[in-house]
Structures are given as structure tokens and as C-alpha cells.
Amino acid sequence: MTYKFLMTAPALGAAGRKVLADAGCELDYLQNANDFEEVEQLMSTRAYDAVISRTVTLSAKAIESCPSLKIICKHGVGVTNIDVAAATARGIPVLTTPATNxxxxxxxxxxxxxxxxxxxxxxxxxxxxxxxxxxxxxxxxxxxxxxxxxxxxxxxxxxxxxxxxxxxxxxxxxxxxxxxxxxxxxxxxxxxxxxxxxxxxxxxxxxxxxxxxxxxxxxxxxxxxxxxxxxxxxxxxxxxxxxxxxxxxxxxxxxxxxxxxxxxxxxxxxxxxxxxxxxTPHIGGTTPEALDAVSRSAAQQCLDFLQQQRINARACVNPEIL
CATH class of the missing domain: 3.40.50.720 (NAD(P)-binding Rossmann-like Domain)
Structure with missing residues (x-):
């Protein structure tokens, strides 16, 4: 099965891209890394299975407008940009990538x-x-x-x-x-x-x-x-x-x-x-080494859930939906 991913940034690390390419997934990117309205527009018009969320806001409107969405993974660990309550209301796990950066x-x-x-x-x-x-x-x-x-x-x-x-x-x-x-x-x-x-x-x-x-x-x-x-x-x-x-x-x-x-x-x-x-402009985890590790973890965790319903409970910020 082909899964559709949205990366809420203009790029994803090479290691993450390889994980998704090897699994035959489709991957879309944002044109503007800070444009939450672009996120909402894409999610209301395309049937994404998974979102890898960088730093731009992932709003309740975006989450609710994408009925196909099954999993969200933060590209990092802080989820203040994600409306976790909206995801939880729909039974969508929100994951993080601890220790990778x-x-x-x-x-x-x-x-x-x-x-x-x-x-x-x-x-x-x-x-x-x-x-x-x-x-x-x-x-x-x-x-x-x-x-x-x-x-x-x-x-x-x-x-x-x-x-x-x-x-x-x-x-x-x-x-x-x-x-x-x-x-x-x-x-x-x-x-x-x-x-x-x-x-x-x-x-x-x-x-x-x-x-x-x-x-x-x-x-x-x-x-x-x-x-x-x-x-x-x-x-x-x-x-x-x-x-x-x-x-x-x-x-x-x-x-x-x-x-x-x-x-x-x-x-x-x-x-x-x-x-x-x-x-500095929130660059703590933006070395090539860290970006590769984070992208690999985010992509693999999403695939593990989509393909096998497998999830790392320690990485899940809304475990009540599990």
C-alpha cells in the first residue's frame, strides 16, 4: 500500500527520505516553513496518512480537515506547535523523536x-x-x-x-x-x-x-x-x-x-x-547529523504504526488513545 506523507517544512533529512522511498511512500513538502495556512490548505485538499511536523503550527483546523490522517510525529520533541487535543479527539497518536538530536x-x-x-x-x-x-x-x-x-x-x-x-x-x-x-x-x-x-x-x-x-x-x-x-x-x-x-x-x-x-x-x-x-533562531537540532537521525526516527515510527499498528508508548504524548 502507498502511504501519503506531509512534511511541514521545505525539506526532510536524507535518512528519512530513504526510509519513505524504500517503503514506496509519497511525500509532500511546504513551500513556506512558517505558513500554517499552507498546512491547512494542503491537509484540506489531500488525503494524507501521516504528518511529520516541524515547527509551524499544526492546528485543530488542519487536523480536523484531513479525515484520512492516522498518525502525527513531531520532528523533535516539543509539541507546543501541535494541537494535541484535536488529534486526541480523533484518536490520532502524536509521537516525538526523543534523544535523536x-x-x-x-x-x-x-x-x-x-x-x-x-x-x-x-x-x-x-x-x-x-x-x-x-x-x-x-x-x-x-x-x-x-x-x-x-x-x-x-x-x-x-x-x-x-x-x-x-x-x-x-x-x-x-x-x-x-x-x-x-x-x-x-x-x-x-x-x-x-x-x-x-x-x-x-x-x-x-x-x-x-x-x-x-x-x-x-x-x-x-x-x-x-x-x-x-x-x-x-x-x-x-x-x-x-x-x-x-x-x-x-x-x-x-x-x-x-x-x-x-x-x-x-x-x-x-x-x-x-x-x-x-x-539563535531555534537551530539546536538542525545539524545534518541531527536532522538525519530525527528524520529517520520520525519516518520509521510513522511507518511502524501505519504498517503494523506498532507504537513506542514512551514516544507518544497522548497515550490515552492507545
């Missing part, structure tokens, strides 16, 4: 931390403008404590790399029982305890009711003075006006952000005015 995201988190600590974009700009500005305001990270909110695949890799440059790593993760052995990081029993000890705080957790805007005016105030915040997870984890205020007041030294609440970042967003915010 963990190394690339971890490396970017470290890169943002180093760049923010030493103000690299500022100095690059100064040189580009013809100036030779020298400053002693950078932060040496050796001996500092890196706090990790979430200690899954990415958090563990970040801790391992940070340890190699002489940082102490600690984490808070309510999903991990207290006392669990960890070679690279110390476990704290509460977020508050982690915050007060973290010179650098790096977020590695999903967005849900408990974590949305978990970094806000109150929690940011608990960090040590001149701390650095890193976010390679989801922008919704941070109260953005509170972060901007903490940077303005000097409570925070810097921030490194690969993701924001609204993407692409609006042209009038206050973050654009801060020289001590290092930003």
Missing part, C-alpha cells in the same frame, strides 16, 4: 553559555564597526555551578561537557527519584534549591501547566547576582518581560536563547535591543 542541542547550549559569558556577539559587532573595544567584564566559568532544569538526554550531555571545562553541575528533575546515581551532576530536591546555587541556569524540560513561565520575576530573583540563563528548550518556559527586566536591572549578566515564545521573533521584540542576549 540530543548531542546537537547539548553542544549549542554549551556554545550559548560560552558566548554569553564572554559577550562574543558584542565584541564581534565592535570589530565589524571598526572599533577595537577591550573589556574585562567577561565571566570565567571554571569553578562555577551549572544548574540544569531537567536531566534527560540533553541535560546529561550538557553536564558532561560542562564538567570537562571545570564547572560543577547540578540538576532538578521531578521525574527522577531522589538518590538516583549521577556521575556528572548533583541532584537537588527542589527548584528553589537549584536556583539559589546556579551561576548558570540551563532549561531542558517540556512545556506544560507546571513549567509554563517557570522562570518569572520571583524565580529569577532567586538566582545569584550576575547569573546567566540558557534556554534551548521552549520559549514558553520563560516570562519574557521578567527576563528583560532582570537583564536591564543587572540581576542577570546575560542570556543565551535558541527559542522564544513567538517564532520568528517579532521585529519589535524588546530582546532585539539587548547586547547581552545571545540569540
Amino acid at each position: 540530543a548531542q546537537s542541542v547539548a553542544e549549542l547550549a554549551i556554545g550559548l553559555m560560552l558566548s554569553a559569558a564572554r559577550q562574543l556577539p558584542f565584541f564581534q559587532h565592535e570589530i565589524a564597526e571598526g572599533r577595537w573595544t577591550r573589556s574585562s567584564e567577561g565571566i570565567e566559568l571554571f569553578g562555577k555551578t551549572l544548574g540544569l532544569v531537567g536531566y534527560g538526554e540533553i541535560g546529561r550531555r550538557v553536564a558532561h561537557i560542562a564538567k570537562a571545562i571545570g564547572m560543577r553541575a547540578a540538576f532538578f528533575d521531578p521525574a527522577i527519584p531522589l538518590g538516583t546515581d549521577s556521575t556528572d551532576a548533583v541532584q537537588y530536591a527542589s527548584l528553589q534549591e537549584l536556583l539559589k546555587n546556579s551561576n548558570v541556569l540551563s532549561l531542558h524540560c517540556p512545556v506544560n501547566k507546571a513549567t509554563e513561565k517557570m522562570l518569572n520575576a520571583d524565580t529569577l530573583a532567586q538566582l545569584p547576582d550576575r547569573a546567566i540563563v540558557i534556554n534551548t528548550s521552549r520559549g514558553e518556559l520563560i516570562d519574557e518581560p521578567a527576563l528583560a527586566q532582570a537583564l536591564t536591572d543587572g540581576k542577570l549578566a546575560a542570556a543565551g536563547l535558541d527559542t522564544v515564545a513567538v517564532e520568528p521573533l517579532p521585529l519589535d521584540h524588546p530582546f532585539r535591543q539587548f547586547s547581552n542576549i545571545v540569540m
